[in-house]
Amino acid sequence: MIISIEYLYWLAGVLLLITAGMILFDRSHPKRWSSGLFWLLFATVFLIGERLPTVAVGAGVVLMALIAGLGGVGRGAHAELHVKAARASAGRLGHKLFIPALAIPLTTVIGSVLLKHYEIGGVPLLDPKNTTFVSLGMGCLIALALACWLTRDTPLQALRESRRLTEALGWTMVLPQMLAMLGLLFNDAGVGNAVAHVVTTYINLDFRLVAVMVYVLGMALFTVIMGNGFAAFPVMTGGVGVPVLVGVYDANPAVMAAIGMFSGYCGTLMTPMAANFNIVPAALLELPDKNAVIKAQLPTALMMLLVNIVLLYLLM
Amino acid sequence: MQTVVNLWPLIGVLVIVVGFVLRFNPLLVVTAAAIATGVAADFSLEKILAAMGHGFMETRALQLILLLPLAVIGLLERHGLRLHAQNWIARFERATVGRLLIIYLFVRETTAAMGLTSLGGHPQMVRPLLAPMAEGAAEKRYGALPQALRHKVLAMCAATDNVGLFFGEDIFVAFGAIALMHTFLLGSGIDVEPLHIAFWGIPTAICAFIIHAIRLHRFDRMLSRKLASTDRHASPVETAA
Numbered sequence: 274m275i276i277s278i279e280y281l282y283w284l285a286g287v288l289l290l291i292t293a294g295m296i297l298f299d300r301s302h303p304k305r306w307s308s309g310l311f312w313l314l315f316a317t318v319f320l321i322g323e324r325l326p327t328v329a330v331g332a333g334v335v336l337m338a339l340i341a342g343l344g345g346v347g348r349g350a351h352a353e354l355h356v357k358a359a360r361a362s363a364g365r366l367g368h369k370l371f372i373p374a375l376a377i378p379l380t381t382v383i384g385s386v387l388l389k390h391y392e393i394g395g396v397p398l399l400d401p402k403n404t405t406f407v408s409l410g411m412g413c414l415i416a417l418a419l420a421c422w423l424t425r426d427t428p429l430q431a432l433r434e435s436r437r438l439t440e441a442l443g444w445t446m447v448l449p450q451m452l453a454m455l456g457l458l459f460n461d462a463g464v465g466n467a468v469a470h471v472v473t474t475y476i477n478l479d480f481r482l483v484a485v486m487v488y489v490l491g492m493a494l495f496t497v498i499m500g501n502g503f504a505a506f507p508v509m510t511g512g513v514g515v516p517v518l519v520g521v522y523d524a525n526p527a528v529m530a531a532i533g534m535f536s537g538y539c540g541t542l543m544t545p546m547a548a549n550f551n552i553v554p555a556a557l558l559e560l561p562d563k564n565a566v567i568k569a570q571l572p573t574a575l576m577m578l579l580v581n582i583v584l585l586y587l588l589m
Numbered sequence: 590m591q592t593v594v595n596l597w598p599l600i601g602v603l604v605i606v607v608g609f610v611l612r613f614n615p616l617l618v619v620t621a622a623a624i625a626t627g628v629a630a631d632f633s634l635e636k637i638l639a640a641m642g643h644g645f646m647e648t649r650a651l652q653l654i655l656l657l658p659l660a661v662i663g664l665l666e667r668h669g670l671r672l673h674a675q676n677w678i679a680r681f682e683r684a685t686v687g688r689l690l691i692i693y694l695f696v697r698e699t700t701a702a703m704g705l706t707s708l709g710g711h712p713q714m715v716r717p718l719l720a721p722m723a724e725g726a727a728e729k730r731y732g733a734l735p736q737a738l739r740h741k742v743l744a745m746c747a748a749t750d751n752v753g754l755f756f757g758e759d760i761f762v763a764f765g766a767i768a769l770m771h772t773f774l775l776g777s778g779i780d781v782e783p784l785h786i787a788f789w790g791i792p793t794a795i796c797a798f799i800i801h802a803i804r805l806h807r808f809d810r811m812l813s814r815k816l817a818s819t820d821r822h823a824s825p826v827e828t829a830a
Binding site for chain 1: 594595596597598599601602605609613614615616617619620622623626627629630632635637638639640641642643644645646647648649650651652653654655656657658659660661662663664665666667668669670672673674676677704705706707708709710711712713714715716717718720740741743744745746747748750751752755756759765766769770773774777779781782785786787788789790792793794796797800801804
């Protein structure tokens with residue numbers, strides 16, 4: 274392939290390295306050394322993680338968690354453009370400001386849909402396994418060039434902004450990756466089997482409605498624990514769906530699978546374990562309550578669980 | 590289910606629940622849960638660290654979605670993107686938070702159902718565009734919002750993006766989840782067309798749109814009730830009826 278996801282990891286690593294460097298050289302930073310070390314460790318994972326033994330990466334992850342847990346990740350001061358200047362700039366640029374912002378999703382879509390199978394001399398242009406990520410990365414670079422050109426600002430300023438937002442997110446930024454890591458570890462350790470065992474051993478599945486409820490609510494509950502419906506699906510479908518719903522009650526497997534996965538998604542809407550959908554957005558919007566997004570989603574998720582029970586019972 | 594199942598790894602789940610409830614730093618909680626799970630499954634310390642390192646490396650791609658757009662979004666914000674989005678939406682007479690979000694929900698869900706999942710998203714769409722627009726729509730009607738309500742509006746923007754994405758993407762036949770379900774069922778000796786799995790997701794997807802749209806409509810009513818009543822409280826001549 275011509276554009277590999279490796280390049281994007283390097284790009285991310287360089288961005289984090291610059292953030293770390295800016296913090297380490299910032300004498301006024303309240304947590305200069307510990308914050309700098311935190312982002313430096315994170316940058317290392319992206320830059321040379323491939324070449325390090327996995328034990329060393331694991332130890333680095335534990336160290337990062339300790340720094341964050343002891344309150345070592347702080348936020349430096351940032352010189353914002355004066356409100357008047359920002360207003361003047363908004364007035365001068367107008368709708369043009371939307372162009373770079375919309376260029377990111379548009380390039381991502383164009384790249385992942387149209388250029389997916391594009392080849393030059395038999396070599397795929399984009400990393401075939403990661404078309405979306407690679408397209409997103411290119412979208413960001415194109416948008417950055419457009420933004421610098423339109424605002425007549427410098428790439429250096431863009432790096433300062435990247436540092437500002439990275440520091441605003443703080444350790445929350447690392448949480449989705451940590452949770453995904455935990456999900457993989459849960460699988461290795463057999464947490465899924467243990468949950469399925471508990472569910473099928475202690476609940477009487479002799480009633481059709483009870484079996485439907487166990488499957489739907491089990492998918493949601495398991496997703497709440499794992500933070501990911503994809504991890505819950507094999508466990509609950511293997512434990513309850515296929516043997517009981519299909520085996521005993523003769524359910525249509527397509528209906529069961531479709532509604533089962535959506536029940537898992539209801540769980541995703543309710544759990545801090547799905548940090549990239551629930552906790553990170555709260556941090557991105559600078560909400561004081563980290564669970565504010567979950568609270569906004571909770572009524573929709575609960576009503577959808579009820580809907581799923583009814584639909585599965587009627588349609589299967 | 591007659592084979593002996595080791596229930597000890599569930600201790601990791603317990604650590605997570607207790608840690609989140611007691612509001613310890615989530616990174617610490619996750620690390621503690623990972624170590625506890627590994628110990629319960631009889632892993633050596635080295636194996637636990639290696640598993641953590643391996644898992645962390647495997648999931649790096651997640652980070653790109655969040656990290657890479659920050660430079661552009663930050664630069665545009667510096668030059669007034671959010672301000673402009675707010676002012677622009679305020680020009681529409683009939684715009685309300687609820688209506689704006691219902692339209693966004695519809696577009697997000699239908700485009701996700703066509704496989705265009707990357708058209709939205711929190712760093713590139715919600716923070717720079719959707720949230721300031723919703724704020725602008727609210728402020729045009731009610732003036733400056735009290736902090737608590739402002740936070741509710743922003744949280745609802747993020748929630749709407751999630752609901753639209755989740756209940757849309759799963760009825761796109763070439764989506765990864767459909768492939769996962771198809772492969773898993775095939776492994777259990779059941780051959781189902783991926784198209785059928787996608788099709789049977791449609792009733793749930795429609796219900797999700799209706800339910801969340803009704804909630805958004807009621808959200809508008811809640812806003813006008815709360816903000817209209819604070820107006821009354823602020824007015825000195827108001828007497829109790």
